[in-house]
Amino acid sequence: MSEAETATGEGARNFIRDIVRADVEAGRTGTVVTRFPPEPNGYLHIGHAKSICLNFGIAEEFGGRCHLRFDDTNPAKEEHEYIESIKKDVRWLGFDWGRHLYFASDYFERLYEWAEHLIGEGKAYVDDLSPDEIREYRGTLTEAGRNSPYRERGAEENLDLFRRMRAGEFTEATRVLRAKIDMASGNINLRDPVIYRILRAAHPRTGDSWRIYPTYDFAHGQSDAIEGVTHSLCTLEFEDHRPLYDWLAANLPVPSRPKQYEFSRLNLSHTVLSKRRLIELVEDGHVKGWDDPRMPTLGGLRRRGFPAAAIRDFAGRIGVTKSGNVVEMALLEHCARQLLNKIAMRRSAVLRPLKVIIENYPEGKTEELDAINNPEDAAAGTRAVPFSREIYIERDDFMEAPPKKFFRLAPGREVRLRYAYFITCRETVKNGAGEVTELICTYDPETRGGNAADGRKVKATLHWVSAAHAIGAEARLYDHLFTQAEPGADGDLVDDLNDDSLTVLTNCRLEPALSDASPGQPIQFERQGYFCLDADSTPARLVFNRTVGLRDTWAKIQAKARA
Numbered sequence: 001m002s003e004a005e006t007a008t009g010e011g012a013r014n015f016i017r018d019i020v021r022a023d024v025e026a027g028r029t030g031t032v033v034t035r036f037p038p039e040p041n042g043y044l045h046i047g048h049a050k051s052i053c054l055n056f057g058i059a060e061e062f063g064g065r066c067h068l069r070f071d072d073t074n075p076a077k078e079e080h081e082y083i084e085s086i087k088k089d090v091r092w093l094g095f096d097w098g099r100h101l102y103f104a105s106d107y108f109e110r111l112y113e114w115a116e117h118l119i120g121e122g123k124a125y126v127d128d129l130s131p132d133e134i135r136e137y138r139g140t141l142t143e144a145g146r147n148s149p150y151r152e153r154g155a156e157e158n159l160d161l162f163r164r165m166r167a168g169e170f171t172e173a174t175r176v177l178r179a180k181i182d183m184a185s186g187n188i189n190l191r192d193p194v195i196y197r198i199l200r201a202a203h204p205r206t207g208d209s210w211r212i213y214p215t216y217d218f219a220h221g222q223s224d225a226i227e228g229v230t231h232s233l234c235t236l237e238f239e240d241h242r243p244l245y246d247w248l249a250a251n252l253p254v255p256s257r258p259k260q261y262e263f264s265r266l267n268l269s270h271t272v273l274s275k276r277r278l279i280e281l282v283e284d285g286h287v288k289g290w291d292d293p294r295m296p297t298l299g300g301l302r303r304r305g306f307p308a309a310a311i312r313d314f315a316g317r318i319g320v321t322k323s324g325n326v327v328e329m330a331l332l333e334h335c336a337r338q339l340l341n342k343i344a345m346r347r348s349a350v351l352r353p354l355k356v357i358i359e360n361y362p363e364g365k366t367e368e369l370d371a372i373n374n375p376e377d378a379a380a381g382t383r384a385v386p387f388s389r390e391i392y393i394e395r396d397d398f399m400e401a402p403p404k405k406f407f408r409l410a411p412g413r414e415v416r417l418r419y420a421y422f423i424t425c426r427e428t429v430k431n432g433a434g435e436v437t438e439l440i441c442t443y444d445p446e447t448r449g450g451n452a453a454d455g456r457k458v459k460a461t462l463h464w465v466s467a468a469h470a471i472g473a474e475a476r477l478y479d480h481l482f483t484q485a486e487p488g489a490d491g492d493l494v495d496d497l498n499d500d501s502l503t504v505l506t507n508c509r510l511e512p513a514l515s516d517a518s519p520g521q522p523i524q525f526e527r528q529g530y531f532c533l534d535a536d537s538t539p540a541r542l543v544f545n546r547t548v549g550l551r552d553t554w555a556k557i558q559a560k561a562r563a
């Protein structure tokens, strides 16, 4: 897939690719196998996109494969809806797992056998301590743990109890199975970690057939081994789990020995990337849903109009390291802008309309003027735009008493209407409150197409829409969901919510060509930004989301950093 290569291919070297390359070149790795292992307990966000692009990108680069594996070991939290949305999002990002779709729950029987194997080897035991006692016995970072009084149970008794756990003889939290490693280990994960617990919950895939469920640590590495994963890439919070990952692989008859490598999570400014916190935002009504265009979920970004290729480009640019930092939202927007500039059709849309009457233009006349669809792409051609006596311009493009640096329309001043004519403002019409409601202008017929025959210049070019031909629409303009770069850093997350993250403009006027805009099609509203049709649109009422404005704040941040 060539589009993805620009973002995740050769251009984006990182330490993990270097490790994989070295393994391949030295013959330690045959087919490179990676996996993306989401827990189906929420929707994917841009942080997951980093992991997806890394895992699928490496598999692609080295001619291997990447599995999509649902880490569905926790029966209480998982839902079918999440599984379907995750598949949709990974596909939308441009990746394909082929026939390699897996579920950790498919391995429950094998994992169970391996647990019995550990018991047989004297390397696991059933513990009757309560969860609180287990915690207390575990010790702290500075203090060694203590052995459970049940630690020296014989293999036979352990096996009997473990089978009865499986049979559902005991209630939740009365017993667990623990690996017998080292209660004095400096790594708390090695202090006899729990590998099975009793849970009386139905599982979406295995139903009521299990009364005990493996923990993440016991399931994850073994799932990797079953699938022949060669490089198991995860985020840094699992670094301390790696010794356990390796211990289990060394002590079980697993069919392969994957290796785990860790990289830092993506943090993005002015938003949060944690499923739990995102769920709170939806449930507490701070956003309209999972795919609210202000959300950093892939569904939200898609709806907002971010192309998948821009997200892949972003993932390539942020790189993969072990150091934690916060990436500027402006970089993601920059990636979108760069791509949209190349592919978006230009259209004219007046978001806050002000009526202009061109008094010397014949009443009832309509002209079709030629407008360029995309100056970045000659093949996109031109379209005809209707012009007539009454048009709309942007309210902000007129000032009755303009300050020094305002070059757009003002009383007595001449400006260009793009692709059309020069007009001069002759008069303003006001309402009872003294607000300007209309402008009376004249046009110069010798400026058709937007250039004066006598070569005279004007300082501004405005976009416009013919009033009689305009389509009414709603535009939704977005700003950061949070006012702070690191929301919740010094207090409550909710206090940092941006009250102005959404501006709804209900009285927009669009050029008629926009009536056949389709969702997912990027459009530049000239001088206003990149937009896309929102799913809330009906034939009677079009709704457009602004993906990003035209001004590149990332370029500014970069310039400041260089200065």
Ligand code: ATP
Pocket (backbone or CB within 6 Å): 036, 037, 038, 039, 040, 046, 047, 048, 050, 051, 233, 234, 235, 264, 265, 266, 267, 273, 274, 275, 276
């Ligand atoms: P969250 O903290 O949002 O709940 P998670 O880690 O619990 O995320 P999983 O479904 O377990 O979500 O994640 C699947 C994969 O995506 C894991 O390998 C995880 O390390 C990776 N991942 C999750 N969040 C990020 C992030 N912000 N940056 C990079 N990778 C991430």
Ligand code: MG
Pocket (backbone or CB within 6 Å): 039
């Ligand atoms: Mg997780």
